[in-house]
Amino acid sequence: MSVLVFTENWDGKFKKLSFELVSYATKLAEMLNTSAVVLSIGPVADEELRKLGNYGAAKILNATGDGLNSLDNQSWVNIIFQVAEKVDATVLVLSNNNTGKALAPRLSVRMKAGIGAGVNGLPKSTVPFVVSKKVYSGNAFADLLIRSEKKILTLSQNSFELVEKPGTPEIENYPVSLDPGTLKTRVKEVHKQTGKILLTDAEIVVSGGRGMKSPDNWGPLIELADLLGAATACSRPVSDEGWRPHEEHTGQTGKIIAPNLYIAIGISGATQHLAGVSSSKCIVAINSDKDAPVFEAARYGIVGDAAKILPQLVEAVKEIKGK
Amino acid sequence: MRILVCISNVPDTTTRVKFVENSTKLDTGGIQWVINPWDELSLTRALELKDDPANNIQQITVAHVGLAGAEPTIRKALAIGADDALRVNADPTEAYFVALQLANVIREDPYDIILCGIESSDYNGSTVGGMLAEFLDIPSVSAVSSLNIENGEVLIDREIDGGKEKVTASMPFVAIVQKGIAKEPRIAAMRGIMMARSKTLKVTEPVSTEPMTEVLEFHMPKPHAACKFIDPEQPKQLVELLHNEAKVI
Numbered sequence: 189m190s191v192l193v194f195t196e197n198w199d200g201k202f203k204k205l206s207f208e209l210v211s212y213a214t215k216l217a218e219m220l221n222t223s224a225v226v227l228s229i230g231p232v233a234d235e236e237l238r239k240l241g242n243y244g245a246a247k248i249l250n251a252t253g254d255g256l257n258s259l260d261n262q263s264w265v266n267i268i269f270q271v272a273e274k275v276d277a278t279v280l281v282l283s284n285n286n287t288g289k290a291l292a293p294r295l296s297v298r299m300k301a302g303i304g305a306g307v308n309g310l311p312k313s314t315v316p317f318v319v320s321k322k323v324y325s326g327n328a329f330a331d332l333l334i335r336s337e338k339k340i341l342t343l344s345q346n347s348f349e350l351v352e353k354p355g356t357p358e359i360e361n362y363p364v365s366l367d368p369g370t371l372k373t374r375v376k377e378v379h380k381q382t383g384k385i386l387l388t389d390a391e392i393v394v395s396g397g398r399g400m401k402s403p404d405n406w407g408p409l410i411e412l413a414d415l416l417g418a419a420t421a422c423s424r425p426v427s428d429e430g431w432r433p434h435e436e437h438t439g440q441t442g443k444i445i446a447p448n449l450y451i452a453i454g455i456s457g458a459t460q461h462l463a464g465v466s467s468s469k470c471i472v473a474i475n476s477d478k479d480a481p482v483f484e485a486a487r488y489g490i491v492g493d494a495a496k497i498l499p500q501l502v503e504a505v506k507e508i509k510g511k
Numbered sequence: 512m513r514i515l516v517c518i519s520n521v522p523d524t525t526t527r528v529k530f531v532e533n534s535t536k537l538d539t540g541g542i543q544w545v546i547n548p549w550d551e552l553s554l555t556r557a558l559e560l561k562d563d564p565a566n567n568i569q570q571i572t573v574a575h576v577g578l579a580g581a582e583p584t585i586r587k588a589l590a591i592g593a594d595d596a597l598r599v600n601a602d603p604t605e606a607y608f609v610a611l612q613l614a615n616v617i618r619e620d621p622y623d624i625i626l627c628g629i630e631s632s633d634y635n636g637s638t639v640g641g642m643l644a645e646f647l648d649i650p651s652v653s654a655v656s657s658l659n660i661e662n663g664e665v666l667i668d669r670e671i672d673g674g675k676e677k678v679t680a681s682m683p684f685v686a687i688v689q690k691g692i693a694k695e696p697r698i699a700a701m702r703g704i705m706m707a708r709s710k711t712l713k714v715t716e717p718v719s720t721e722p723m724t725e726v727l728e729f730h731m732p733k734p735h736a737a738c739k740f741i742d743p744e745q746p747k748q749l750v751e752l753l754h755n756e757a758k759v760i
């Protein structure tokens with residue numbers, strides 16, 4: 189028996205999300221009196237693989253072979269399924285990111301395993317197996333009983349603390365051969381955004397809404413984000429208007445994020461917007477309307493004109509950062 | 512070519528949900544039911560594709576697993592422009608059950624492109640589309656933000672962490688769509704509403720299966736402390752609180 193955790197890599201590197209997954213799987217394995225096995229798919233150097241050992245992985249399987257540079261859901265599902273059988277996985281853990289969302293449901297059918305999707309904590313109990321999950325876009329939570337013998341959990345990003353547990357796991361190569369001719373999906377082009385902090389990875393996010401008044405006013409917001417090492421985001425009307433790129437749209441129909449700090453500037457706090465950010469650990473709202481619903485979700489607030497307040501915040505952060 | 516759009520019937524996105532029967536059931540009193548926002552966009556994209564005769568799309572069907580109470584939502588999809596509809600007559604208790612029922616009807620009567628939304632705004636599972644593809648043993652592409660047909664070949668934009676990929680998929684396949692697939696949802700015109708009444712809505716009975724999961728109880732989010740307001744003349748205090756009290760910067 190084991191807990192199997194799958195992580196992808198990004199150009200041969202893991203990121204915080206991978207370590208969160210391994211930390212989570214290790215804790216879960218302790219609850220189940222077993223150990224956590226990691227499966228990595230695609231080319232990664234051994235040195236990078238060993239980093240997963242810092243978070244408690246007992247064993248690392250490294251699936252390599254031709255055709256693994258891009259995601260083909262069916263062939264990746266085959267690999268994960270075979271490995272799950274091989275290590276007798278009772279629980280499979282994946283990220284609730286794009287890749288995890290693409291693979292987990294297929295694996296649920298293949299493994300006859302019920303899914304707890306987008307969990308942000310360990311199970312409430314393991315016998316019976318009950319997890320808490322967000323429902324109605326964060327307006328409620330459900331205690332979900334997973335009845336099947338095998339289970340799949342997808343973990344929300346930035347929702348589980350890293351737990352260091354250094355070890356020297358065995359690294360085993362798991363050769364796979366994919367015949368490119370049989371793949372039913374094919375990647376023709378890849379466009380990557382470089383040099384920017386990804387919104388989904390960011391620990392701090394500075395976000396602007398219609399209260400920013402014009403796309404020309406984003407300068408100080410971006411400066412504030414740069415100073416804080418933050419990613420920038422926006423409300424839907426802002427991206428719909430083309431003031432900011434679509435990747436920045438957060439909310440129910442955009443990105444769902446859970447940073448440590450979310451600063452909402454000139455955002456009213458409509459339920460659909462809050463649905464995407466309500467899991468943030470600390471929300472700050474700056475809005476000229478003292479009755480804006482965003483203040484109900486915020487821990488700190490300033491009632492005032494964003495155009496006046498932003499430059500002062502920039503100066504204050506510079507001071508604190510000693511710049 | 513035939514396209515199937517799977518639709519979920521969900522409470523309007525502004526609903527403040529409440530629960531009854533010891534917090535085990537949604538209080539449906541006063542709820543306005545709507546087509547799940549992503550499904551509305553999938554339907555819109557399917558109709559846009561059909562508008563171009565070069566794409567040679569003969570039929571757009573909407574499919575829903577749910578009880579008769581969902582028929583107004585299905586009729587709305589027909590009014591927006593779907594040609595016909597299927598309903599599997601069962602309470603959509605969990606994604607696995609829904610996907611199994613959909614797979615069952617699609618096996619009987621196959622489609623070339625099957626569209627599902629990235630998630631249903633009630634259970635937020637992001638699972639039906641992938642499960643359906645696996646039941647049918649056909650390819651799936653997830654996080655789809657655009658879908659085009661060029662010379663009979665399907666070209667898809669898929670979002671990845673930190674970028675985009677252009678992907679092709681061989682038919683039949685399931686596309687799991689998100690933001691970007693269509694700009695604004697298409698709205699039913701008067702003529703569409705009239706025509707919807709006479710369009711076919713076929714009802715079939717479900718196949719039985721063991722439940723994989725079950726909701727034991729719903730909880731409301733924990734109320735959090737009231738917002739601390741900072742003097743707008745002293746924004747610096749905010750930065751100090753974030754640094755010293757919340758310790759997030």
Ligand SMILES: Cc1cc2nc3c(=O)[nH]c(=O)nc-3n(C[C@H](O)[C@H](O)[C@H](O)COP(=O)(O)OP(=O)(O)OC[C@H]3O[C@@H](n4cnc5c(N)ncnc54)[C@H](O)[C@@H]3O)c2cc1C
Pocket residue numbers: 396397398399400422423424425426437438439440441442453454455456457458459460461464474475476477480492493494495524548
């Ligand atoms: C199905 C559906 C899905 C949706 N999904 C999303 C989603 O994913 N994400 C999303 O964001 N929205 C979404 N929406 C839209 C949502 O309902 C709101 O319309 C939107 O979030 C409002 O954006 P906003 O806060 O920027 O603008 P507004 O609601 O116009 O608010 C602007 C705010 O700025 C304040 N303001 C004005 N001037 C100033 C100033 N000088 N200084 C400081 N503050 C100022 C105002 O007081 C106001 O509170 C969705 C809607 C629907 C129907």
